[in-house]
Amino acid sequence: MSDADDAFIHQAFDLIDGFDDMSDPLDVQQRVLALVKDCGFTYFTITRLPQPSERLGPNVLLSIWPRGWLSHYDRVGHYRYDPVVRHCYRTIEPFAWTEVYYEPEILLRARRVMDEATEHGMAAGFCVPIHDAMGFQAVVSLAGERIEMPPRVRRGVHMLGLYAWGAAERTTAKRRKPTGRLLSVRERDVLSWAALGRTSEEVADILGISSQTVNTHLKNARLKIGTRNTTHTVVEALRRREITL
Amino acid sequence: MSDADDAFIHQAFDLIDGFDDMSDPLDVQQRVLALVKDCGFTYFTITRLPQPSERLGPNVLLSIWPRGWLSHYDRVGHYRYDPVVRHCYRTIEPFAWTEVYYEPEILLRARRVMDEATEHGMAAGFCVPIHDAMGFQAVVSLAGERIEMPPRVRRGVHMLGLYAWGAAERTTAKRRKPTGRLLSVRERDVLSWAALGRTSEEVADILGISSQTVNTHLKNARLKIGTRNTTHTVVEALRRREITL
DNA sequence: CTCGGTATCCCGAAAAATGGGGAGGGGATC
DNA sequence: GATCCCCTCCCCATTTTTCGGGATACCGAG
Structure with missing residues (x-):
């Protein structure tokens, strides 16, 4: 633990305090990214996790991703095989992409997803899964070429992710369609x-x-x-x- | 935000770092309680939320509760009507007991639960709900006569609750299922x-x-x-x- | 007013699951 | 060596679900 780490925590909590006053999702996006860029993160998204058969696009709340990545991702149907996504369904702990489990049945396809992510400048990443009581599974995702996060910073990013999700939900609420259930x-x-x-x-x-x-x-x-x-x-x-x- | 608040955050993160080295759930319990006692908390539990028909007792992972409270709680069947528990099913955000919604259908019974909690020295409380991928839940619960938590401290307690849950799961794993699983x-x-x-x-x-x-x-x-x-x-x-x- | 969705009810044949029972082999443990 | 559990397989009667169809009524939106 260093002073720099403590400073990061301090800034993270300041930012979290500031979320309450933000009404524009772009603010949330940029403030978070500005804070975590020193860890090596250049991309940042907050997205809901749809059913395996669905596309990711319509479920994205905030997104700073490499140009064309999302549309490519949806077009080739990566979502179903993305080991990071599948890991989010199983865990509530934040995790680095290096820690995910590759299911043997879809190993090759899963590797392809990750290889293509690397080609797009996302060689490493960190996810904070969100599990909501009433209907959402979501994930706050950070990525970059190379990331460096001391344990304490990792916890700060965890906290930041949780509250950023809340802020993203709130600030994009109007834009989103009312979520109707399928079943009667x-x-x-x-x-x-x-x-x-x-x-x-x-x-x-x-x-x-x-x-x-x-x-x-x-x-x-x-x-x-x-x-x-x-x-x-x-x-x-x-x-x-x-x-x- | 004061220096005292920052000191609390600092200590909370130190404690979280220390969870990894703890193997005794009692350690987790006492360290957490020692940290939050300045906020007015004297009781602390971590428990899974069973189905409404079940009892709470077997689902408790850690518990420092008033003598006889848990057995009384189970005996009279409070679990089904406890507004705090029911609130945990609906929300992902940490909340104080003062913020819970009382369902009109079970209002009187719910009030009785809270009144009896007050009589047992738990007039106020704070909960961190935990939700996993299947919607099954747990709650980290803190209570006392009177509590005081500035916003920043509240966030620290949130974080503390999340990681305390992880630590409690891990340290009680052996005790709960020494033989492993029931099914082959x-x-x-x-x-x-x-x-x-x-x-x-x-x-x-x-x-x-x-x-x-x-x-x-x-x-x-x-x-x-x-x-x-x-x-x-x-x-x-x-x-x-x-x-x- | 029509149309779509919901909720309710019905039929009948085919498929599947359930609840009894039994039984042999293998592996670990005591 | 005996015992217990796991995995495997089998039979058979009964219950339950599934999968095709229907049908009537209400209600709200277009």
């Missing part, structure tokens, strides 16, 4: 009980409807989110935060 | 595929075993964790972190 109330009711192991008959009794109706709701939920059976639907609904335990 | 490797394999919507036949093909065997694994997994069907088993296995998506 009844479908979520039925899935919630199914998640607890109730059969259609039992759910029908609980909700005071016929078991046929319960089956119809399960069927419609399956069709809506494109799942293969009730188990799959429940898991996916949990993952999308359509239902909660 | 094969049972987890089968459940992992079931979570993705595969039928027994499909899983059998994937794993190169007969579908009878797959059904047996599903059956044994059901019996082991005491669930009602495959959907329930998968959800519970995810919650217990026996499997991951």
Whole structure:
């Protein structure tokens, strides 16, 4: 721990205090990047994590990324194989790109994503995953050619990431479309009980409807989110935060 | 912002650095409490948030609570109505107990919980909710007679809570599951595929075993964790972190 | 007013899961 | 050597879900 590290923490907390007064996401973006550039970061994004089948583009809140990277990324469908993204689904701890696990099944494709990122000037990176209670998984992502972060600075960046996400959410709230859920109330009711192991008959009794109706709701939920059976639907609904335990 | 606040941040980060070397949860507990006592906190717990039907007791990782409070809390079933707990399900931001929303349907019961907490010496409190990828949750909870936290200190406590959670998870890992996991490797394999919507036949093909065997694994997994069907088993296995998506 | 979405209900055949049971081999542990 | 657990496989009756179809009614937006 050095004085420089402490100075960084100090500045980070000052910046966090300042987030409350910012109304323009560009302010957030530039202030954060200015602070972390000494660690070697030149790129900075805050984005939600969509379903594997979706594109990343529409979910980006803030982005300073290499020119053309995002559109290329979406066009070739990197999102599904990006080991950094997949790591975000599994952990709540901040991590450097060097620490991610490469799933054997998609190893080659995952390496390609990272190789191309390197070619675009993002040889190294650091992510702060965000897991929200009601519906979002998001990630604050920093990248550059070479990064250097003492442990204490890393913690400061962690904190900065958490609050930057809050600030980004707030400042881009108007611009974003209202997030509607896919499933209907009844479908979520039925899935919630199914998640607890109730059969259609039992759910029908609980909700005071016929078991046929319960089956119809399960069927419609399956069709809506494109799942293969009730188990799959429940898991996916949990993952999308359509239902909660 | 005062020098005292900065000193607090400094100490908090020192403590966080020290978590890595701690192997006894009691160390974590006492060091954290020693640091935050100047804010007025005298009680400190880290606990998972179980399903509403469960008890809190078995999910507590660390606990310095008033004598008899936890057993009383479980005995009278406060968990289901505790407005602080319910607030944790909804938010990702740290919050003081004064900021929680009282749901009208359970208002009286919720007030009773808080009144009894006050009688036990916990008139005020502060929580750091923890959310992981599946939406399963934990909370770091601090309480006392009267608390005082300037904004900057509050951020420090936030950070402290996040890392204390990590430390508590790590240091209590052995105590919680000395033998490892409940399910066998094969049972987890089968459940992992079931979570993705595969039928027994499909899983059998994937794993190169007969579908009878797959059904047996599903059956044994059901019996082991005491669930009602495959959907329930998968959800519970995810919650217990026996499997991951 | 029509159209789309939601919620409710129904049918029937086919597929899948469940709940009993049993059984052999292998590996670790005591 | 006995015991326990894991993995594997099997049978069979029953229950449950799935997957095609339907249908009626309400409600809000265009």
